[in-house]
Amino acid sequence: MKETRGIPCQANPPEPMDNQSFKQYRLKKEPTASKIDFKAELNSEQYQVVTGGDGPCLVLAGPGSGKTRTLVYRVAFLLSQFIPPDRILLLTFTNKAAREMLRRVELLLGRYPTGLVGGTFHHAGNLALRRYADRIGYRRNFTILDRSDSKDCLAEVVGEMRLGKERYFPKADVLQGIISFSVNSCQDLAAVLDRQYPYLARFQSEIERAAAAYQARKLAANSMDYDDLLSQWNRLLVYCPEARDYFQDRFRSILVDEYQDTNRLQFEILKSLAGRHGNLMVVGDDAQSIYSFRAAEVRNTLDFKKFFPGARIARLETNYRSVPEILELANRSIAHNQNQFPKELKSTRPAGPRPVLVVTQNAFSEARFVAQRLLELREEGTALSDIAVLFRARYQVTELELELAARGIPYLIRGGIRFYEQAHIKDVLAYLKLLVNDRDELAWRRILLQLDGIGPGYFRRFWSRVSAAPVPMETFLEPDSSSGLPFRSRPGFAGLQKLFRELRRDEYAGQPAAQIKAVLEGDYRSYCLSNYTDGPERLREIEELARIALQAENTERFLAETVMGENFKGESFDGNGGEEQEMLTLSTIHQAKGLEWKAVFIISLADGRFPFARALEEPEGLEEERRLFYVAITRAKQYLYLMQPVIEYGWEGNQVQRLSTFVQELPESDYETWLAGDSNGSAG
DNA sequence: TTCCAGACGTTTTTT
């Protein structure tokens, strides 16, 4: 999978498209697409979409209407029309959705079509920038900052500018949110402050200065944050005609899944990419727009026709997934929203069981019920892998995790802390980052602060000297480069120099797995064991990381994919590491989008937990939460359990919680109600 | 300046 995806990162300028090389693709590589009998395999709605002509097209698709399938078949159709795979761009929003999409392309065609670029917007942005970053002032070997890196960087900037001294000046977290929203929504900071942070408006000029300094800092470190992968890509398309021409020519067909989640910035990118030919097919469902906190613009969907005059609009309103009882519940729920395209979803499935509201005493009895019921379902023939438990926020699932662990039920948890965001993983990645980009200030910082006797102060001195050098790594490796650092740090510093001398030898070049091993064999193993109580476990994870790295093409690619979260299926390790093992899925609703299970439990359906209290502070908050509920319900094919814990086991004693608004507003005839039988809902 | 200990407040969703 790794080597077949994406634009190769080559140093030379793009070659012109020539038909000769495309012919080879047609004849040798993609015979399968032309053999597909589209008419036989698709229903009439889907067929219209799949075989429709070029030009802009908006597909409004309800849940379970086979929209990803339609998109995948559209790709196959294009290939069968002799369009070479490398002239197709397939975009979506999350890694999860991207993986699913690409998996199905592969499944349908028998193999991944060589050259087809598919993945998240960030993935595509990364590839585009690897090719052209030098045109906008960066170098092509830039490294990528994850959320906490960029937060640290921002905190550093604020500290140096002495802005933090102002009372109530926003903390780095908040600042990052503001800046990120401004970038993604293409609004200037003043507008964002005005509309969403009026209480911070008095800091406007300071925030603007901090944002500018942050941007400059990243440029100097030759590193980009997640937002840069989009905004710099967009800059490239706007300011570099050569790059724009290249991408406009190269991608003669662009397909976007989960379009309702795109934001203004992504829209601008799409406009540039599809600007010349307009061959843009987007598929989405406004009722499933759940990323407004990331500046998703439902207007992109609602006003598609305005932006792309002459656009076709197609609808997929048949639902193949859920039994009518579940679909009925979903339709009733979403009808409470004002802002939407009303849709008439029809189920094709025969009648099934009614959804069930299960009232339990508290989160522990809720967990017990779920565990017990899912074992029964398994007895009745539903595979564990066909069951999911969905929740609004990560912390809501802890009681269930305990219960599952106690019963030895295997599960895969999605959402929450990501594998690559853990300290020990980031530590190791920092070494690799320096091998790729020795201007990466945050990587240097991370590594040097591990040394005894070096803190932020000494690091600053070190970096102001070394960053001025033409090649920071060379300067670092010079014998006297530790001058100015405290005596105590000298052994560690020398060890670090030795490690990097080793890592720069040819046999490590482009071999991230070998590099990771060398880092471990340096001082990191001891560091890990002496700093973390669960050191051995962390080491095991690092070895796992090395195993994954074996698959990577080179270090640069490995780092980018890892930081963008593409390398880990479940974002965390499961005990057995077996992919095919029968496992229950635990997932945030956000991450569950686009997936389906035979049986679905939605836990924590109490006001305040879901709808989530803090989300209601936003103006459109309740509607977005309801869309989230809608997404959750429509994941279920046959069995749907709505779980209500009555008593909140909180810090300030126990409190009775109201049933979630989203269930209350449904007619009681649409579901059954069960009272979970166990009375000893003790807090274990 | 670094580093440790203890207090504090805090808990969304993703790239």
Add this chain to the structure above:
DNA sequence: ACGTCTGGAA
């Protein structure tokens, strides 16, 4: 219960 912040000692 968990990372982040603060203050004080080395």
